[in-house]
Amino acid sequence: MNTADQKTLETWGKSIDGNIPVTIVLNGDSQGKEIKKFCDQLSSLAPQVQVSTSRNDESEFSYIKASENLRFASIPQDKELEPFLEALQISVKSRSDLPEVLPENQFPAMKSPAVFELFVTPQCVFCPTAVKGMVAAVSNSHGSIESTDGNESNFVTLYIIDGMFYNEKAAAQGIKSVPTLILDDGFRWTGSIKAAEAMEMAANRDPAAMGADTMEGILMEGKAGFISDLMAGEKKIFPAIIEILAKGKWSERLGAMVAMEDLIDKHPTIAAQAAEPLWAHFEKMDDSAKGDALYILGLCAPPHFRSAFADVAKGDFSDEVKEAAAEAVEALDDATK
Numbered sequence: 001m002n003t004a005d006q007k008t009l010e011t012w013g014k015s016i017d018g019n020i021p022v023t024i025v026l027n028g029d030s031q032g033k034e035i036k037k038f039c040d041q042l043s044s045l046a047p048q049v050q051v052s053t054s055r056n057d058e059s060e061f062s063y064i065k066a067s068e069n070l071r072f073a074s075i076p077q078d079k080e081l082e083p084f085l086e087a088l089q090i091s092v093k094s095r096s097d098l099p100e101v102l103p104e105n106q107f108p109a110m111k112s113p114a115v116f117e118l119f120v121t122p123q124c125v126f127c128p129t130a131v132k133g134m135v136a137a138v139s140n141s142h143g144s145i146e147s148t149d150g151n152e153s154n155f156v157t158l159y160i161i162d163g164m165f166y167n168e169k170a171a172a173q174g175i176k177s178v179p180t181l182i183l184d185d186g187f188r189w190t191g192s193i194k195a196a197e198a199m200e201m202a203a204n205r206d207p208a209a210m211g212a213d214t215m216e217g218i219l220m221e222g223k224a225g226f227i228s229d230l231m232a233g234e235k236k237i238f239p240a241i242i243e244i245l246a247k248g249k250w251s252e253r254l255g256a257m258v259a260m261e262d263l264i265d266k267h268p269t270i271a272a273q274a275a276e277p278l279w280a281h282f283e284k285m286d287d288s289a290k291g292d293a294l295y296i297l298g299l300c301a302p303p304h305f306r307s308a309f310a311d312v313a314k315g316d317f318s319d320e321v322k323e324a325a326a327e328a329v330e331a332l333d334d335a336t337k
Helices: 003-015 030-045 078-090 127-140 167-172 195-203 212-220 224-234 239-247 250-266 268-280 287-300 303-314 319-335
Strands: 020-026 049-055 063-067 070-073 114-120 156-162 180-183 187-190
Touching (some): 003 030, 003 078, 020 030, 020 078, 030 063, 063 078, 070 127, 078 127, 078 156, 114 127, 114 195, 114 212, 127 195, 180 195, 212 224, 224 250, 239 250, 239 268, 239 287, 250 287, 268 287, 268 303, 287 303, 287 319, 303 319
Parallel strands (some): 020 049, 114 156
Antiparallel strands (some): 020 063, 063 070, 180 187
């Protein structure tokens, strides 16, 4: 940290009232050590910042969690520092005190979760404006998604990623210039980024088009019921949950299975739509995923799947998979009695 940034932090620390909680989320990468060092310096120069640390090996990268939906995968410095400090202050403000991004009563209501990734660099002249606009917009989005049980959830998340600090991530996303904003690995804006336009785009997406990465993030936060509610509201199975059940890690599949169990319990007809696409992936799954898939299929598949499950139970598969297939047959038989 250079002298100018240190002075900025000291001055900022003297200007704030009350404590500001910050969490460092580490996944074991080398950048995480640098992030922790920065946060230690931050709390030393501004003691009101209360830093805690958590571990998440499933995370793609380490980051500073300023709030539930504001996350910085960077070492805020130079031109990145001021918007980062503003984000810390916004994270503890009430919604009525937040900067206005859209006219009153015109903020879009989200139909499905959204994840934004905003790529910046410390020397970028235009990046601070983009960060400030998106931080305000995403902070205003708090509670804009309501599940069918009436509970509000905050599922609009913004990652501010230093493209030089995480250069492999930037390269993988094809980042050629900054600032660049990406919505769910799809829509992107480069250069002049209008936060209101980006939020409108997020609000008007088809919930069924949710990416697997976005769904995985929600499931890993224990929000399987929300995914179930979304699918029930749309009356269809989302492709992302099939992808996770077929290709996801065990911890990710577990969340997807909980969502499917909830959907099977409340809306079995909708849940039955998962049978054909999930079965189409069966041969290419590893044994653990096959066992999980057979468990879900046994609960939701139509009766004509019985012969397919019986073939697996007698076929050239591992004992684990054959046992799961036999149990799927039993579950179908019980359901049709």
